[in-house]
Ligand code: SF4
C-alpha cells in the first residue's frame with residue numbers, strides 16, 4: 001500500500017484555563033504499518049520544523065499496558081478498533097481520510113493541554129479502597145491460599161483493566177462504573193479481598209461520586225469501548241456488593 005495523505009482535525013488548548021478549538025493539519029508520508037501515535041509523531045516533527053508548538057498527547061508504554069494513551073478518534077474512544085490508541089494501526093484508515101482527534105470529554109477528566117487530560121480522579125478512587133490489607137514481608141507461597149479456579153480466572157480477567165478511562169469517555173453519563181466495578185470485582189473474587197470487601201465498595205463508590213463521575217444507566221457504551229474487554233456484568237457485581245454493604249450498615 002502506498003503512503004497516505006491525511007487531514008487531521010485536532011483539539012488544541014494551551015492550558016487548563018484557556019479556551020480550546022479544533023485546528024486542521026495536513027500530514028503526508030503515513031505508512032499503513034505505523035501506529036496512530038507514530039503518525040502523531042510525524043505530525044509533531046512537521047510542526048517543530050515549521051516552528052510551531054507540537055501537539056501534546058499522553059503515552060508511555062506504547063504496548064497497550066499503561067493506559068495513558070487516551071484519545072477520542074472520530075468520536076470513538078481509542079478509535080475504530082477494540083484496542084488502545086497506541087496499538088491502533090494506520091491500516092484502519094485510508095488515503096485522503098479526515099480524522100478528528102479530541103481529548104477524553106468528561107468533567108472529572110479536565111483537559112491539561114491539547115489532548116492530555118488529568119485522570120488523577122482514578123488514582124483517588126483506588127486510594128479510597130482499591131487495596132487489600134495484607135501483611136508485608138516475603139510473598140506467601142501462591143497455593144497456600146486456595147481460590148476456586150472460576151473465581152481466580154474472573155479476578156485475573158478483570159484485573160486486566162489498565163485505567164485508561166475510555167469507559168468514561170464513551171459513556172453518555174460520564175460514569176466510571178466499568179472501571180470501578182473491574183477493581184471491586186478483581187479484589188472481591190479473591191480470598192485476600194474479603195476482609196475489606198464491603199467497606200471497600202462503599203468508600204470507592206463514594207469517591208467515584210465525589211469526583212463528579214455520573215451514574216450508570218446500563219447503556220453499555222463503556223464495555224464496547226473498553227480495549228481490555230471488561231464485561232458489563234461486573235457492574236451487576238458492584239451493585240450487588242453495594243446493596244449487601246448498605247443492608248449490613250457498612
Ligand atoms: S474498564 Fe476498560 S475502558 Fe475502563 S479504564 Fe479499565 S481498561 Fe479502560
Ligand code: FES
Pocket residue numbers: 058059060061062063064065066067068069084085086087
Ligand atoms: S501508551 Fe501505554 S497503553 Fe497506550
